[in-house]
Amino acid sequence: MTRHIALNKDSIHCANCMLGRICMPQKMNLTDIEHLTELIKERIRVAKGEYVFHIGNTSGAIYSIRTGAIKTQVENNCGHTQITGFFLPGEVFGLDSFTAQQHTSDAIALEDSEVCVMYTKDLNIVAQQIPSLQAQFRHLLSGEIIRSHQLLLSLGSLRSDQRVAWFILDMSARFTQLGYSSNEFILRMSREDIGNYLGLTLETVSRLFSRFQKEGLIHIQQRAIRILDHEALQSLIKYK
Amino acid sequence: MTRHIALNKDSIHCANCMLGRICMPQKMNLTDIEHLTELIKERIRVAKGEYVFHIGNTSGAIYSIRTGAIKTQVENNCGHTQITGFFLPGEVFGLDSFTAQQHTSDAIALEDSEVCVMYTKDLNIVAQQIPSLQAQFRHLLSGEIIRSHQLLLSLGSLRSDQRVAWFILDMSARFTQLGYSSNEFILRMSREDIGNYLGLTLETVSRLFSRFQKEGLIHIQQRAIRILDHEALQSLIKYK
């Protein structure tokens, strides 16, 4: 089950969170960050495979990741799910419920994770005092729109090998931003999750990882990936 | 070219716009709507095929449709475009630039259209005075996220015939909301646009319209569509 962590006394505040300015980076001074800390009254531990929230939940909150990794997915009426995003430490998810109504997606932990909770009602109050926070949330929201448009573009226009290359490069860029090596990291999700996300089967993903390895573009051992030829992956996506 | 319409004296205000409460429906009283009118200082006419905005435009505005129809599309580095949405009168588009940075999509008129322009800088000011407007914009933004998640779900999980059925029903629902007949309307876009949007070729779309007609689900003559068996279309999407 998800474990709630009380945040009253000596628990870590935003001001000295290890993620630094990754979570809310935009022009925010230290006093503003103090306000942000006030916003996060709750942090939860979620075990691998557990839900952070379900479709229909009316908790009225958005979430940022402190440690771990999360996937979000939507569901259709015949039970099929589609993964709409993978989220890494410092990234914010659950924005589909920002309207303070209810979540239209599930959020599931890909590994044991620690997640900060921000309630939209608190958020409305604090944001009114801090204009930069207001702007930051709009930025997050349009960022989410742009992200899903990018995914749509990939699903609609790329071949299977291009999609997988795109996925690898996207992950690489995001791990880099987190301060990890840009060409050596551990994938947090299964082949099945990757396939679902990219509109492919797990077999196709596996075959393409193998092919890329044979061609010397990457080295892959289970979920540990090392990018050997960043350029080649990049150019693979370039032309149809 | 796009023609700008001065909105100083006797031009129509939001308060007596024919769309009524469709454009900004949420709990907004008449005084609030007066404020909304102040927000819309500009309205533009766009001829069929013309752009409302291009990728990279920094106009810092969002748009709502008074008459006509608009498509938005994103582009990848090899020139392929992916349509991310079709918009009808009363609907708001261009939200990807709400961050006041720049548009990451193109908006193109599917027919001669009239479009209201709301600048985000004005919007920030007015929204601070009207909390309900603040909420309304957040609602629009998360609505946009939900919409693109729905599209992702369709692209990722539905067969070609299910996608086309889904498209027809979605259009039907939206025309209904506009006060038109729910089972007889004119599609505003070409087969190619529909195909692009749904991740199919125009031939596949055409074939499926024909098949649905043969099966008695719809009647289609060019872009004029009449839904004959709403139930059957609905149930087509239900199971894999």
Add this chain to the structure above:
DNA sequence: CGGGCGGTTGACCCAGATCAATCAAAGTGG
């Protein structure tokens, strides 16, 4: 009335799905 664009229909083909067997890693319990 002729030209062109958008739409339809047919024939063929291939990328990627499906089905199936095998393998490897990571638990799990005795």
Add this chain to the structure above:
DNA sequence: CCACTTTGATTGATCTGGGTCAACCGCCCG
């Protein structure tokens, strides 16, 4: 610590939905 199970990944063989290419139609507009 080692057998046993489970889960995830790889690889091969085969099949098919929808793409591609091409011909044709018909509506609309000048």
